[in-house]
Amino acid sequence: MSENKLRIYLRKPLPPVLAKYLKGYLSSYIEKQIKCRFKSGQTSSQGYNWLLSNIDRLTGHLDNIHLYNWLGTCDLTDYNGTYINLSDDKDRPKIPIDALQNFITLIKTYPACKITIFEIPPYSIIDFNKSRGHSDPSSFKQQEEELLAKIHDINSQIRQINESKNTFSPNFALDISHNHNAKTSKSKKVTLRDSYLFNLYLDGIHPNTELGRVWL
Secondary structure (H helix, E strand, O other): OOHHHHHHHOOOOOOOOOOHHHHHHOOOOOHHHOOOOOOOOOOHHHHHHHHHHHHHHHHHHHOOOEEEEOOOHHHHEEEOOOOEEEOOOOOOOHHHHHHHHHHHHHHHOOOOOEEEEOOOOOOOHHHHHHHOOOOOHHHHHHHHHHHHHHHHHHHHHHHHHHHHOOOOOOOHHHHHEOOOOHHHOOOOOOOHHHHEOHHHEOOOOOEOHHHHHHHO
16 A cells, blocks of 8 residues: 555544554544553563453453454564564464463453454564664565564464454554565565565554554
């Protein structure tokens, strides 16, 4: 989806969703009633532990809640304070799914509460590291391809989880999808990266203004 298409899409009335980089776009009365809870770099397991410790307080203040869980990005890559790279832990892709199942189990003990698991938007190791001044961001090309494949697989499982709860997540990947024409370059190998417009992100991970408003 191009930036022009994003602007056209913004003319449609949409229900709000949440994330740290979207909170600043909450403007209507209804949107401002949404309570945001986020922490930079938080993994799915850390998010679950936080909810486990706070759900009684939250339900006490807010009564019945609909929890929109948007985690997973920080489960797949490691951050050294400047750059990110694909985790070497082969079991890492299992972590978000296992943690999300724990969320489902926890919410079952609160029958009046609901939960929706948001899919993980595809993101770019190359573009993020480039935005941080890495001398050779293209060296992460293979890692990025593996990451995008893992995100696709995890999102497929998230859809199954949501379907079992009669709910669904927005498909964030559609908003940055790019129909790559392989015929434009016979010598170029088409990669998963070619399917996405990562220029719609600020830094390869976080949405720019137009995309952020669309996701809102």
